[in-house]
Amino acid sequence: MASSFLPEQARVPPSLQFPFPPVTKFKIGLCQLKVTADKENNILHARTALEEAAQKGAKLVLLPEIWNSPYSNDSFPVYAEEIDAGFDASPSTAMLSEVARLLNITIVGGSIPERSGDKLYNTCCVFGTDGKLKAKHRKIHLFDIDVPGEIIFKESKTLTAGETPTIVDTEVGRIGIGICHDIRFPELAMLYASRGAHLLCYPGAFNMTTGPFLWEVLQRARALDNQLYVASCSPARDVGAGYVAWGHSTLVGPFGEVLATTEHGEAIIISDIDYSQIELMRKNLPLEKQWRGDVYQLVDVQRLNS
Numbered sequence: 001m002a003s004s005f006l007p008e009q010a011r012v013p014p015s016l017q018f019p020f021p022p023v024t025k026f027k028i029g030l031c032q033l034k035v036t037a038d039k040e041n042n043i044l045h046a047r048t049a050l051e052e053a054a055q056k057g058a059k060l061v062l063l064p065e066i067w068n069s070p071y072s073n074d075s076f077p078v079y080a081e082e083i084d085a086g087f088d089a090s091p092s093t094a095m096l097s098e099v100a101r102l103l104n105i106t107i108v109g110g111s112i113p114e115r116s117g118d119k120l121y122n123t124c125c126v127f128g129t130d131g132k133l134k135a136k137h138r139k140i141h142l143f144d145i146d147v148p149g150e151i152i153f154k155e156s157k158t159l160t161a162g163e164t165p166t167i168v169d170t171e172v173g174r175i176g177i178g179i180c181h182d183i184r185f186p187e188l189a190m191l192y193a194s195r196g197a198h199l200l201c202y203p204g205a206f207n208m209t210t211g212p213f214l215w216e217v218l219q220r221a222r223a224l225d226n227q228l229y230v231a232s233c234s235p236a237r238d239v240g241a242g243y244v245a246w247g248h249s250t251l252v253g254p255f256g257e258v259l260a261t262t263e264h265g266e267a268i269i270i271s272d273i274d275y276s277q278i279e280l281m282r283k284n285l286p287l288e289k290q291w292r293g294d295v296y297q298l299v300d301v302q303r304l305n306s
């Protein structure tokens with residue numbers, strides 16, 4: 001029996017809910033794109049990829065982390081867009097909105113540098129089939145790394161961390177959003193699972209140091225821990241870039257199995273999602289019932305404060 005030291009609404013058992021989504025079987029598209037210094041070209045290129053994915057049957061399409069700008073602290077302020085100021089101030093999100101509406105697809109729009117007042121964020125926008133912005137996720141865990149001789153990168157030099165977990169109901173299920181380094185923090189994924197997520201989407205640009213060891217295993221772990229689908233989307237690798245992305249965009253199922261993946265070049269992955277596999281997994285192995293809330297608990301701070 002769960003102890004009562006936390007208010008009921010703040011306790012987070014795993015995989016508590018399974019809300020019935022409007023669609024349970026559909027195709028997802030993961031667009032692993034080459035990113036250049038030419039923003040206009042990046043936007044056009046992403047548009048073409050979204051169109052190709054939709055044409056191949058994808059109802060949900062995911063873009064990479066920072067797809068309209070080089071991934072660098074020098075570039076973030078230059079390429080940043082004021083998303084809240086409307087589409088005139090944000091050509092990247094204007095394109096996403098238009099394409100979502102015209103092609104009748106849901107878009108998890110990777111991420112772009114966002115300017116808000118005097119702050120910059122690494123931000124993912126989710127657009128529904130009506131072209132409306134359904135959610136905006138600002139990367140919560142900034143990526144600061146210093147491995148001597150291998151990689152030094154400090155997002156915190158220019159970016160501000162987001163403060164809010166983002167879970168969104170779409171026509172293709174309830175989706176929890178994280179950006180790249182957010183995937184390392186299992187509590188965020190558990191929180192989404194406890195709020196009924198079917199799928200976690202992580203636009204991400206892992207690198208040549210941590211990518212080979214961790215990118216896939218982190219996705220499989222988040223899927224296994226929470227018995228749900230996990231999708232990731234990376235930029236294609238550019239060995240001449242200041243930050244070299246690992247690539248390997250991937251879809252993982254609720255058994256922790258890799259359903260689709262790719263190497264490091266440009267690619268559009270189309271793969272099937274079937275949410276009945278989540279129900280099956282949870283029926284076969286009911287972690288929710290085995291969970292020991294009397295021994296450990298995770299607090300949903302938003303619920304606690306609401």
Ligand SMILES: O=C(O)CCC(=O)C(=O)O
Pocket residue numbers: 142143179180181182184204205206207210211214
């Ligand atoms: O966590 C890692 O190892 C990589 C994270 C990353 O590349 C990012 O957050 O952009």
